[in-house]
Amino acid sequence: MIRRRSTPWIHRWSRTVMAAIAAIGVLETAYLTIAKFTTNSVICPTSGCDKVLNSPYATVFGTVPLSLLGCLAYLSIAILALAPKAVNPDTNKRQHSQLENWTWQALFIITAAMLIFSSYLMYLMAFEIKDLCIYCISSALFALSLFVLVLVGRDWEDIGQLVFTGILVVMVSSIGALALYNSVRSPAPFVSATPGILPPAVTTTSGPAQIALARHLRQIGAKEYGAYWCPHCHDQKMLFGKEAAKIIDYFECDPKGQNSRAEICQAAAANIKGFPTWEIQGQFYSGTQTLDKLAELSGYTGPRNFQK
Structure with missing residues (x-):
């Protein structure tokens, strides 16, 4: 009597595990995509997540969030993994x-x-953006786990064909990644003659009330911590207008930014949960604040007819 060889457990469960990992990947990348289209900010223990999300490497073809492509890839994997069960x-x-x-x-x-694309993105995060994004790292780990499960999840009969296909995928993926990001650099339009990268220009005009509030904030020693790449910091300056924004005691926290005061930001890092963060009379307030709110927090008693 010939005993039938039992199926290894990894072969029985590999597709289910892949579908579960892919489902988590779909949720993560969907969240990042929604954040990219709405607030441009995500929940993260470090400022690196927002920095990566708003970097030029976070979009492809000009306007398409990379996270959207990742979401579609994870969704495809989940469908392919479960398809034979139908x-x-x-x-x-x-x-x-x-x-x-x-x-x-x-x-x-x-x-x-x-996996190839994630590896290249890890390189960009480490050597170009130079900051930590937990979502990017987790996505790279998901990609690695899925690839390993594909390799060990079945008996591959033609190893030579598998290797040949793998080489083609590596070549095409590498060329594609390099082509997508070949022209991407740090935001060149904002590089000034002096060392450091400038944030986008403030285009709104300040009214008398904005200027008065800015002077009051500076007089009481209020500080605004931000970064040149932070869209919310730009939004805050746009509320003040270009004249008032110059009066505020602003601290550039990214070492690459012009007139960076990263060391001072580092000293206050325990209280800086994101950008911008206001320090007013010893208290810290994270996020873009309305001018009325800043007036209330700082004890401002001047005119409040802030221009919209």
Whole structure:
């Protein structure tokens, strides 16, 4: 009597585990995509997440968030991983077998491409952006886990063909990543003649009330901590207007920014949860504040007919 070899547990559960990881990836990248289209800010223990999310590397083709492409990739993996389960192998063995083979090939190509792309993004985060994003790191770990599960999740009969396909995927993915980001650099339009990167220009005009509030904030020693790449910091300055924004005691916290005071920011890092953060009379307030709120927090008693 010939004993039938039992199926390894990893082969039985690999698709289910891949679908679960991909589902988490869909949720993560969907959240990042929504944040990119709405607030440009995410919940994160460090400012690095917002910095990466708002960097030029966070979009492709000019306006498409990279997280959206990641979301579609994770969704594709989840569908491919579960697709064979929709066909009963007892009643339609041939179709089930064909679907198994086709989806494994597709899963190998997609996960290999994601791993190559994620590796390149880790390089950009470490050496170009130079900050830490937990969402990016977790996504890279998801990509690695999915690729490993594809490799060990079944018996690959033609290893040579698998290696050949892998080499093609590496070449195409590497060329694609380099082509997408070849022209991406730090925001060149905001580089001034003096060392450091300037934030976008403030284009609104200050009214007398904005100027009076800015002078009051400076007189009482209020500080605004921000970064040149932070869209909320720019929004805060736009509320004040260009004349009043120059009066505020602003601290550039990114070492790359013009007139950076990163050391002072570092000393207050325990109280800076995100940018901008206001320090008013010993208290810290995170996020873009309305001018009325700043007036209330600082004890400002001047005119409040702030221009919109």
